[in-house]
Amino acid sequence: MKRLHDQIEEFPKEDVRSAIHRGISQAEKQRNDDIMQPKINKKRRKVLYTLGSVAAVFMILVGSSYYSPALASSLSQIPIIGSVFGNSDLIGLQQAQENGLTNKVGETQTVDGISVTLDEVLYTPSKITVGLIIETEKELEEHYFGAGMDITINGKLPKGSSGSYGEEIQSDTVITAIQEISVSEEMPDAFDLGLILHGENGEKWYFTTPIEKITDVQQIPLDHSQTVDGVELTVKELSLSEAGGSISFESLEDGTDFALSKGKYIEFKLVDQNGNEITSYSGGGSGEIRGDKLFYQSSKDFDPIDNSVTELTITPYLALPSGGGSVEIDENGESRELELNFDVLQPVEFESIKVEIPQ
Amino acid sequence: MKHDIKTVKKAINGDKSAFEKLLIQEEKMLYYKALSYVRTKEDALDVIQETACKAFLAISQLKNPEYFSTWLFKILIRECYSLLKSRDRIIPYEENELLKKLDREQDEEIESFHLSEALSRLRSSYQTCLILFYYHDLSIKDIAEVMEKPSGTIKTYLRRAKKTLKSELERSYKLNEKTS
Known part of the structure; x- marks a missing residue:
């Protein structure tokens, strides 16, 4: 194959460079013209995840x-x-x-x-x-x-x-x-x-x-830690109010690539003592790379519970999307699509946490 | 070519100047590779422009920065192929090079004279497969990407292409024997 260009005239450096430059400008123009792409105001969002197919997003x-x-x-x-x-x-x-x-x-x-x-x-x-x-x-x-x-x-x-x-x-x-x-x-x-x-x-x-901040909030510290399949999950606190409840948690796992992070898919299933499920809502969280670990923190909300609830069973699980991906936006406002790797993203069986609700 | 991983990561995060720097580091390879497929300077420059555009739009999806070069050249080859296809042209090749590689696979020696004739009788998709596989040394997977066909189809194309080529060669040998 080399022989093909051995005898060819000198390398047209300037022409090649201007072709590269034109190509990049063309891409920028296409990106700007792409009206299908919603203009996302990215400023000051440190790391934002929007998950595609989680229930009740x-x-x-x-x-x-x-x-x-x-x-x-x-x-x-x-x-x-x-x-x-x-x-x-x-x-x-x-x-x-x-x-x-x-x-x-x-x-x-x-x-x-x-x-x-x-x-x-x-x-x-x-x-x-x-x-x-x-x-x-x-x-x-x-x-x-x-x-x-x-x-x-x-x-x-x-x-x-x-x-x-x-x-x-x-x-x-x-x-x-x-x-x-x-x-x-x-x-x-x-x-x-x-x-x-x-x-x-x-x-x-x-x-x-x-x-x-609303003051009528019942805060129940949990500080329950478990490590399953390389994910160290700490469920920190349960808070309850008339406006609903939330579970705050942190996760830590090996790695430096958020595309492979399981932490961002953690959701919770809540069931009361009678087996009734409380509707929970997924939402964003923030993550950062700490050394060679991925740290992620978030809190997940759920509907308010009434006085009849005396005990809650909280089961963490990974709400793995069946398709789509996430977007990582760094502190400079630059976004990057994270592709899903289903070899790594496998379900994790966390243990449930039982919490008595003080009346 | 080994690139600075930091520069590649910057490019992945949308840094235009980092991306341009990487392409400039590869400029000669880009040009000569394009030229080996499309043959003329103008077409090679068109292909480079398209490659730069497509690559810049897609770089955020590049998972492994260390494979930047491989990834970039796949885009380039795909662009060459689509340019040739739009003009109904077959990927050019050097007969002697292709002969050497094909000879290793054939029982008997092929004569250059017969090869181009036999090859030209094949379906264009078969010709493309053979040239990409034997002349440009592309893997089945890469050919599948360039031709936008499943790997299984490419394997079938290659198998059939070789079989047809063999019978075409035999036919032209026989014809040749009769006429000589």
Whole structure:
């Protein structure tokens, strides 16, 4: 094969380099032109995982709402929606709203014909949930607001934050949205929460509101550690309130590649003493490489439990997706798709933890 | 070519200048490899441009940074193949080189004169397989990727290609004997 080019004229260095350069520019252009690719606001999200096919993923709200033109025309006549939380399907949010645990805000800001109302905020030990009502003059494209809002804590940008954002289309011109922000160590029990929503055309809506963590929370320390199939899992705490419950946990495993991490797939099945399952919700978490280990921490939420529950059996498991992948976003905002390796990602049988609920 | 793993990782994370640096390190290989397939300078440059574009769009999916070169050249070969296919052209080869390799597989020596004729009678997919396998030394897996066919199909193509080539060669020998 070499002989083919031995006698060929000199290597056209400049031409080859400009072909390489043109190719890269072409790729950049294609990437920018790709309207199917939602513009994700990646700033300041340290490591965010969005899992594809886990049961009851909160992100499922995006695009899953049914759109009926007939209903839309009647809904558009309704000037305002009662409460974003009250109208949501999430029992915890409904109860929190009914029991007055939320911070009602009701502030509206209008930029270029798009009115965004910060309806209410709920601050629980595991997350901050924000309800928004967005009213527009004309229909907006899908993913107009990207992956939701950026936040500030007492006017300062946090080191990192993770969460999820979902929209429900109420009519051609009314959207309700719920943003969840995972609580980090940087967040005091009460602080001024700043919320910045970015529109696709560069619009910016900025709200600040004082928020306070709900106090009526029962915290049950568990500190249960187990190591199974190379995953060291520590279930740290169970917290219960009228707004729902959450389980905080950490995982540690060998390796430096998040694509192979099992920790990010950990979910929990909760069953009460009568065998009734409590609906739990998956969500994001954050991970980091510590030496030659992968560390991952998160908390998973579940619906509120009533007084009849005296005991909970918590069974950790891996909610392995059947397809798709995750996205890793580093501190510089660069994203990378993580391909799934099903040779490594095998189910893990963790032992269950029984917890008595103090009455 | 061994690349600096750090630079490859940077490129995987979307660093444009790191990616460009890697391609420039491979520029000669890219050019001559492309030229060996498409033959003209203009086509080789087109292939390099397409390769740079496709590779930059896909690099985030590269799992093993140490295989950057292998991965890049697979894209390049695929681009060469699709360019040739769009022009209904067969992958060029040097007869003597191909002969040497084919001879090792055949019972009797093949004469250069008969080879090109016999090869040209094969279906283009058979020709491509033979040339990629024997002349360009591509593995079955790589040929499957280039031709976008399952490995099993490539194995079948190769087996049938060899069988057909053999009978075509025998036919042309006989014809030759009769005429001489």
